[in-house]
Amino acid sequence: MADLLVVGSVALDSVTTPFxxxxxxxxxxxxxxxxxxxxxxxxxxxxVVGEDFPKAHLAALKDxxxxxxxxxxxxxxxxxxxxxYGFDLNEAKTLDTRLNVFANFRPSLSGAHKKIPFLxxxxxxxxxxxxxxxxxxxxxxxxxxxMNFWIEGKRQALLGVLAEVDVLLxxxxxxxxxxxxxxxxxxxxxxxxxxxxxxxxxxxxxGSLMVSDGSFFFVPAYPMESVLDPTGAGDTFAGxxxxxxxxxxxxxxxxxxxxxxxxxxxxxxxVEDFSLNRLLHLKADEIERRYASFQDLVRFEI
Amino acid sequence: MADLLVVGSVALDSVTTPFxxxxxxxxxxxxxxxxxxxxxxxxxxxxVVGEDFPKAHLAALKDxxxxxxxxxxxxxxxxxxxxxYGFDLNEAKTLDTRLNVFANFRPSLSGAHKKIPFLxxxxxxxxxxxxxxxxxxxxxxxxxxxMNFWIEGKRQALLGVLAEVDVLLxxxxxxxxxxxxxxxxxxxxxxxxxxxxxxxxxxxxxGSLMVSDGSFFFVPAYPMESVLDPTGAGDTFAGxxxxxxxxxxxxxxxxxxxxxxxxxxxxxxxVEDFSLNRLLHLKADEIERRYASFQDLVRFEI
Numbered sequence: 028m029a030d031l032l033v034v035g036s037v038a039l040d041s042v043t044t045p046f047x048x049x050x051x052x053x054x055x056x057x058x059x060x061x062x063x064x065x066x067x068x069x070x071x072x073x074x075v076v077g078e079d080f081p082k083a084h085l086a087a088l089k090d091x092x093x094x095x096x097x098x099x100x101x102x103x104x105x106x107x108x109x110x111x112y113g114f115d116l117n118e119a120k121t122l123d124t125r126l127n128v129f130a131n132f133r134p135s136l137s138g139a140h141k142k143i144p145f146l147x148x149x150x151x152x153x154x155x156x157x158x159x160x161x162x163x164x165x166x167x168x169x170x171x172x173x174m175n176f177w178i179e180g181k182r183q184a185l186l187g188v189l190a191e192v193d194v195l196l197x198x199x200x201x202x203x204x205x206x207x208x209x210x211x212x213x214x215x216x217x218x219x220x221x222x223x224x225x226x227x228x229x230x231x232x233x234g235s236l237m238v239s240d241g242s243f244f245f246v247p248a249y250p251m252e253s254v255l256d257p258t259g260a261g262d263t264f265a266g267x268x269x270x271x272x273x274x275x276x277x278x279x280x281x282x283x284x285x286x287x288x289x290x291x292x293x294x295x296x297x298v299e300d301f302s303l304n305r306l307l308h309l310k311a312d313e314i315e316r317r318y319a320s321f322q323d324l325v326r327f328e329i
Numbered sequence: 330m331a332d333l334l335v336v337g338s339v340a341l342d343s344v345t346t347p348f349x350x351x352x353x354x355x356x357x358x359x360x361x362x363x364x365x366x367x368x369x370x371x372x373x374x375x376x377v378v379g380e381d382f383p384k385a386h387l388a389a390l391k392d393x394x395x396x397x398x399x400x401x402x403x404x405x406x407x408x409x410x411x412x413x414y415g416f417d418l419n420e421a422k423t424l425d426t427r428l429n430v431f432a433n434f435r436p437s438l439s440g441a442h443k444k445i446p447f448l449x450x451x452x453x454x455x456x457x458x459x460x461x462x463x464x465x466x467x468x469x470x471x472x473x474x475x476m477n478f479w480i481e482g483k484r485q486a487l488l489g490v491l492a493e494v495d496v497l498l499x500x501x502x503x504x505x506x507x508x509x510x511x512x513x514x515x516x517x518x519x520x521x522x523x524x525x526x527x528x529x530x531x532x533x534x535x536g537s538l539m540v541s542d543g544s545f546f547f548v549p550a551y552p553m554e555s556v557l558d559p560t561g562a563g564d565t566f567a568g569x570x571x572x573x574x575x576x577x578x579x580x581x582x583x584x585x586x587x588x589x590x591x592x593x594x595x596x597x598x599x600v601e602d603f604s605l606n607r608l609l610h611l612k613a614d615e616i617e618r619r620y621a622s623f624q625d626l627v628r629f630e631i
Contacts, residue, residue, distance in 0.1 A: 114511055209416055210553075210554060210555075211534075212552045212553060212554050213554050216554075230535070232513075233532070233535040233536075234535075234547070234549075236549070236552070242625075243552045243626055244626065244627070244628075244629075245536070245549035245626050245627055246627075246629075247536075247538070247547035247549075250514045250538070250545045251512075251514060252512060252514050252515050252518075253512075281629075281630060284628070284629040284630075285629055285630065287629075288629055318631075319631060322629070322631060323544075324545055324546065324547050325546070325547055325548070325627040326546075326586070327546070327548075327583075327586040327587055327589075327590055327624070328583060328586075328587065329620075329621060329624060
C-alpha cells in the first residue's frame, strides 16, 4: 500500500438540483477526493481554508484518517461555490464563485509530501499544478483533472502540465474541447499525444472509457433510479481510482482497469445524496459489493 | 438452429451525412435486419416493394440465403425515404417519406411463416404489427421495434402490441417518451410493466443496456473513429440480436446477453459505410473477431 497526496480545493458549496437544495455544505475537489480515497489507502491533503471553516468538517475528514497536515488555515473566508443543475444532471451551472483565501493559494509541499508516490492534481489553475509537480521527487504516478475554464483560458500552461503527467481524468465535453475534435475516441487518442500515457473520459450517466496505447476499456455508470446531486462525482471517481492504485501500489493496465471500476463505484455512492452525506455513512463492504455487481453488469460468455 | 421471420420495410433511401451523400440506395428495416441475421440463421422476409425495385438488390439478399418468398412485388413505386444527419449522428432528420406501395401493405403470412419460432416486428404501424401477431402460432420469442411517430400517434395500438411481445428494442429518447419518464433506468422498468419481459435500450455512441426482471446488462458501442452513416444501425443491431438467439434456439438471459453483443457487433459494421455497403463484403470471421474484442473492452478482474 502506497501513500497518496491530493492538491485541490476545500470549499463550502451551495447547490440546487431538481431534488433539493443545500447551503454552505462541505465541498471541494480535495474534500471529495480524499474522503473517497481514505477507504483504500492513506491520503494527505494540500489545500487552504479560511478561519470560518467549520471544525466539524475537519473532524469528519480526520475521522477517516485523512492527513490534514498540509491544510493551511489562513485569515479570511473559505472558498465558496454556488451552483445549480437542471433535470439534465450532466452539467452544473455556476451561479457564483468566491475564491476568497483560495485566490492567494500557493501550494507548498513539506519534505514528506515531496516524496509522495501517488499524486493527484485536482482541478485548479494549471500554473499551480505545475508548481506542485516541480516540488515532488520522482512520483510513481501522477494524475490530473482540469476543466473548460482552464482549457480556454490557460491552454499553454495546461499543455505544459499535461506533458508531464501519467493519467488525465476529464469529462467528454472537455476532452473534445481540449483536442478540438468532435469524435471522443479520436479526441482521447489526440490527448495521448500531448503527454499522458492514459486518458480516462468520464461521461456521466453513460459511464467512462479509458484509452491507453492501443487499448480501450469501458465501464458503464451504475444504474441509478435516483440521482440527488452530481456535485463531487468526478472528484470521488478520482478518489476511488487513485485510492485503489495506491492500495495496489501498481500502475499496470489491469490495475488501472480495476481502479476505473472503483472510481465508478465511489461516484455512484456520492450522487445518491447531497454533499458528502452518502459517503459519511458508507461502509467498506458496500464498496466491495457494488464493485462485484459492476462485473455482473457487463458479463457475457464468449 | 431455429428460423427467423421479419416483417418490415424494404426501401430506397437517399441519405446525406457530413461525410457523403447517396441517392436511392438499398435500405429499409427488413433489409438491414435480414441481411445481418443471415450471418446467424435462416431468415425470411415479409414486406412489399414496387415494380421499380432493382433486381440486383433482390439478388444481393438471395445470395445471402434470405428467403424472399414473403416479399410482395406490386404495381407502383417502392417506399422511399430521404433523410440527413448533422455532426451529431445520433438522430436522423427526415426530409421526405413516400410510402408508395407501402401505404396499402397488409402483411399476410403463409402457412410456413405462421409456424415461425423467432419473429421480429420491425418499426411499422403497430396495427400491422398486431395483425402479424394474430397470424403466428405460438412463437418461441417475439421482439418489437417502434419509433416516436407511433408512440405519439398510435399509443393505444402500440400498448396493445407491447402487451404481447417478449422483447422491446427501442432507443433511449423513445424509451423516455414511451414511459413518460426522464430517467432511462426508471423508463425501462416502467416499460417492463407494459408487457415485455426484456427491454433493450439503444443509446447510439454510448452503447446499449438491457433490463429484464431485476437484471441489468450494459454493452458499450464499439469505439469508432469514423462513422459514415448511422442509417440502419438499429435494424442491423436487431438482426444480429435475433439472428443469434435463433441460432442458439434459446431465450434465457445468458443467451440474450450474447445476442446483445452480436447486435452491437453488427451495428458497428453497418455504420462504417453507407447503405449495406460494409455488410456486403463482411466475412463471418470478422464478426467473431469483433465479438471477442467486445469482451476485452469491458474485461476486469475481481
